[in-house]
Amino acid sequence: MTDAKTHTPGAHLSRRSFLGTAAVTATVTAGGLWLPRAAHADTPKKGGTLRLGMEGGASTDSFNPMTLSDEVPITLCYAVMNGLIEFDAEGLPQPELFESWEVEPGAAKWVFNIRQGITFSNGKTLTADDVIYSINLHRGESVSQLKGNLEPITEITKLSDSQIAITLSEGNADFVALLGDYHLLVVPEGHSDWNNPIGTGAYLLESFEPGVRAVFTLRGDYWKPGRGNFDRVEVRYISDAVARTSALQSGQIDGANRLDPRTVDFLAQAPNLNVVRSEGTGLRYVFCARVSDDPYTNQNAVLALKYGIDRQKIIDNVLNGYATIGNDHTINPNSPFFNAELPQRPYDPDKAAWHLKEAGLSGSEFRLTVSEGAWVTMPDCAQIFQQSLDPAGIRLELNKVPADGYWSNVWRVDPFCGVIWGSRMTADENLTVCYSSTSPMNDSNWKNETFDKLLAEARVELDQGKRKEIYATCQQMASDEAGHVLFAINDTLDGYGKNVMGVNKHPRFGFDDLRVAEKAWFA
Amino acid sequence: MKRYVATRLALGLVTLFCVTVLVFVATNMLPGDAATEILGRGATPETLARFREQLGLDDPLVLRYGNWIWGLLHGDLGQSLTTQASINEAIWPRLWNTLRLAGLTALVSVPLAIGLGVLSAAREGSFLDRALAMGALTAISFPEFFTAYLLILVFSVKLNLLPNLSTIFPEMSFLEALRAMVLPVMALSCLVTAHMMRMTRTSILSVMSQPYIEMAFLKGVPRAAVITRHALPNAAAPIIAVVAMNLAYLVVGIVVIEVVFVYPGLGQYMVDAVGKRDIPVVQACGVFFALAFIGLNLISDVLAVLVNPRLRRPGGGR
Amino acid sequence: MLLFGTRIPLSALFGATVMVLFILLAIFGPWITPYAPDATVGKTWTGPSTEFWLGTDNIGRDILSRIIAGAQTTIGIALVTTVLSFTLGVSAGIFASVGGPVLDNLLSRVVDMFLSVPVLIMALIVLTALGSSIPTLILTIALLDSTRVFLVARAVAVDIAARDFIDVARLRGEKMPWIMFHEILPNAMPPLISEFGLRFCFNFLYVASLSFLGLGVQPPQADWGGMVRENGQAIAFGILAPIWPALAIALVTVAVNLVVDWLLSRNVKPSGASAEL
Secondary structure, rough: OHHHHHHHHOHHHHHHHHHHHOOEEEEOOOOOOOOOOHHHOOOOOOOEEEEEEOOOOOOOOOOOHHOOOOOOHHHHHHHOOOEOEEEEEOOOOOOOOOEEEOOOOOEEEEEEEOOOOOOOOOEEEEEEEHHHHHHHHHOOOOOOOHHHHHHEEEEEEEEEEOOEEEEOOOOOOOHHHHHHOOOOOOOOOOOOOOOOOOOOOOOOEEEEEEEOEEEEEEEEEEEEOOOOOOOOOEEEEEOOOOHHHHHHOOOOOOOOOOOOOOOHHHHHHHOOOEEEEEEEOOOEEEEEEEEEOOOOHHHHHHEEEHHOOOOOHHHHHHOOOOEOOOOOOOOOOOOOOOOOOOOOOOHHHHHHHHHHHHOOOOOOEEEEEOOOOOOOOHHHHHHHHHHHHHOOEEEEEEEEEOOHHHHHHHOOOOOOEEEEOOOOOOOHHHHHHHHHHHHOOOOOOOHHHHHHHHHHHHHHHHOOHHHHHHHHHHHHHHHHOOOEEEEEEEEEEEEEEOOEOOOOOOOHHHHHHHOOOHHHHOO | HHHHHHHHHOOOOOOHHHHHHHHHHHHHHOOHHHHHHHHHHHHHHHHHHHHHHHOOOOOHHHHHHHHHHHHOOOOOOOOOOOOOOHHHHHHHHHHHHEEEEEHHHHHHHHHHHHHHHHHHHHHOOOOOHHHHHHHHHHHHHHHHHHHHHHHHHHHHHHHHOOOOOOOOOOOHHHHHHHHHHHHHHHHHHHHHHHHHHHHHHHHHHHHHHOOOHHHHOOOOOHHHHHHHHHHHHOOOOHHHHHHHHHHHHHHHHHHHHHOOOOOOOOHHHHHHHOOOOHHHHHHHHHHHHHHHHHHHHHHHHHHHHHOOOOOOOOOOOO | OEOEEEEOOOOHHHHOOOHHHHHHHHHHHHHHOOOOOEEEOOOOOOOOOOOOOOOOOOOOOOOOHHHHHHHHHHHHHHHHHHHHHHHHHHHHHHHHOOOOOHHHHHHHHHHHHHHHHHHHHHHHHHHHHOOOOOHHHHHHHHHHHHHHHHHHHHHHHHHOOOOOHHHHHHHOOHHHHHHHHHHHHHHHHHHHHHHHHHHHHHHHHHHHHHHHHOOOOOOOOOHHHHHHHHHHHHHOOOOOOHEEEEEEHHHHHHHHHHHHHHHHHOOOOOHHHHHOO
């Protein structure tokens, strides 16, 4: 047991800097004592049935960690399973089933200690084999969406029943945060029946009808103190926003996710409701121009679009002010690496017209493909974009396509279309996934060797100050040169009944990182 | 008559077969497949190829269709590509939900529509006739989700009388279940009543000037009796056709109502499956939808023959 | 009221007036909108005021201007699709009723098949194959809708085809087209006119739902059904924005059907039948 100070965010920041200076093997113990942050604010009460109404799922969902991609199935998985790493309210990685870790200089060799005395819902005790199996689900011959992120892992070795070593092909100071990905859920070795999940979580699955409802009952004696407080949790699929808010207003459910920013003010006024708003953490709304396709190969054409969008008007009229203005790159505005020096790109029709003229494209027309498939209000945002380009003399034709199959038919196919980017927990993952030359998800096809080099440098650069400088340059480059017209980052808006306690903002997902089932309690 | 029904049943099977082929080919023609839709944006060519192999999407279309229809003939609807669960098990509760909602709505709306239609016809041109027409027409001018939202606003949010979540769970009592279904039944009734009511009114009026009706009037039969006993049976053909069409709509066309009232029926199941290109599920839903259409059409044709004796003579009824 | 020597009931007159008004709106709409229909001119979802008579929509555009500007697209598409689907559906329906059992079965089963394939899949296939444009939208709706018209037309026509005067006509040696269009069609008219009045209304909404899927009217062009859809959820919070386009649809529907009712009341006497019996 080490002292509890290591749980504070400051300690973790210092861990990062410590990594930077340590020349010998650095030992990082995050501690075996598990102290949830909310614990000292209020004492949780036990009992009751929590009823949640959620959007972000379908009748095709299952408990398969390899294909998890939307909020309902992630919530369901977190009710019965645990991850290796959990993110706290500041977005910093905290121990979950990995109790502590050590890293060698260069950040390529990691040793993780597995929490002891934890049992799965089938009675089996958690060991290194289970953890290795669970990580390997996403490696090698796997179809997992996480496969790409875990590619740098060259070897996982079992040191003992409670310890494993992971070797990376190149150092990554943020590796622990990578292990906090929601796909990385721990199941017993050999388990593959994804309709009957087995995990170490607070609840047991009682019944599951995909697309309708999942019911959980408390397993009893959860290993995280102060968590797992409800006797029963019901998660209902309610994809219609009006149905969700009406059910919340009339007390048929205790919590609703993804509230509509245009009507959330009505809910905030209701005496029996609480609205939890997380700013700058939601989805990045992007109109993505592919810089490998004409006319976007001309940097001036893209700049014309970036100057010609009235970001504030979109935020006011479509998002009712519940968004942070975007500066054409994907880094979180509350990330320690956010480049605050980079001036916010203004709405400047004259400048837009000038860039268009420079590009030799005056009088030509752009065509933007829009769809509710990326985000529901995209057509609305695009219409204001269209209007705001007008004074610059830029004509924009909107081509609305079905939501059906949007990500496979339009995204990465159409040279100018709408895209959303979710919050990524580290600057490295953010920039690598969105803008590095080798990323399969680099949707604006912007490829820049200098940028790649800077990114690789930062990944093993262990001095925080230098790292921040490098990332600042990266943000500047992406903002100026990549094809992302990234105009807003929406707020995550959740609604709860007044009696639901212990729910906080979270920098990753709404519903308190989709762990509301284990975190909350009734007053 | 028996021969007619037998022929129609046989033809119905042929139609059903054609529909399954059509749905299968159409869904396969849509861009993307289960692998791309499940793996989403993080998919790489390599994981896609592996997933396709796992799901059996590499097999030739004919083979996949053959396997499916072979299973169907043995009462097995197959396995969902996305959840890997048996479709037989997943589809029954949803089918039952769909039929229950459609049935209940039909029980309310068909008698209501025909009753009001007869009333309108009997009082043609009166204030009542006009008021009914205007009310019914306004009701169908509102898109279904809009009618539903209005009902939710009034009955759930403002008055807090009825739940707006209509899913029925096994732990609910009969009365609770019935209460949960009030709003969707109301919304659907608003949508289908007008059509049937208008057709009843028109069809009755269109036979009112026929000689045998005039004869009945001359014989001194009261107007109400003339309408119900003489006019209605002769006007039945288009009414039955429209009723059948609306019942079919209640079975297959109510996705929006299912979504707004969170009522898990077949419609939403199929829409989800189309989105994820879960072809066996699309196929299974398609079969039930086609059965509903073909069955209702058959029943409506048989009824039309039964109520109108003229159609039963050789050459007429066919 | 008397017009050209015919007594017109008040309801029909009201219907006709509204229809004329809306037709004028459809023609002259673009010149009389108070604001540019596509321009964001105010805050989102403000209520009716002296500035914006019907308030503003989901991105702060003037609703009145959009209703006026949308009249042309909305009424135009609904009218063209309904006329097309009736021409197609009624011809096929009557043809099936007199063309003999083989033809009847063939047509009816093909229609069954069409109806059985879910609209969503149909729409997506059309989009994949033909892309999105207003002509595609019109053809798709006309084709899908004609199958429903066929069902009603056939049911009515089969009933009429079994009547004695058709046999009489056949014995007289009349040709098939003559029987179809001179004997059956006039007698089938009343239910079909009534059906037309309703289908016209359904098509307003059909346009909106297919446009929602991405097939048809493209933003920022206004159509009433689409306006109800874009603003729909506001009604759950008591915001009136979606009511106005919905009322516009209702007004046109009621008007058309009031005129239809009047036509029916004048026209219920079957033309051929009583003459020949």
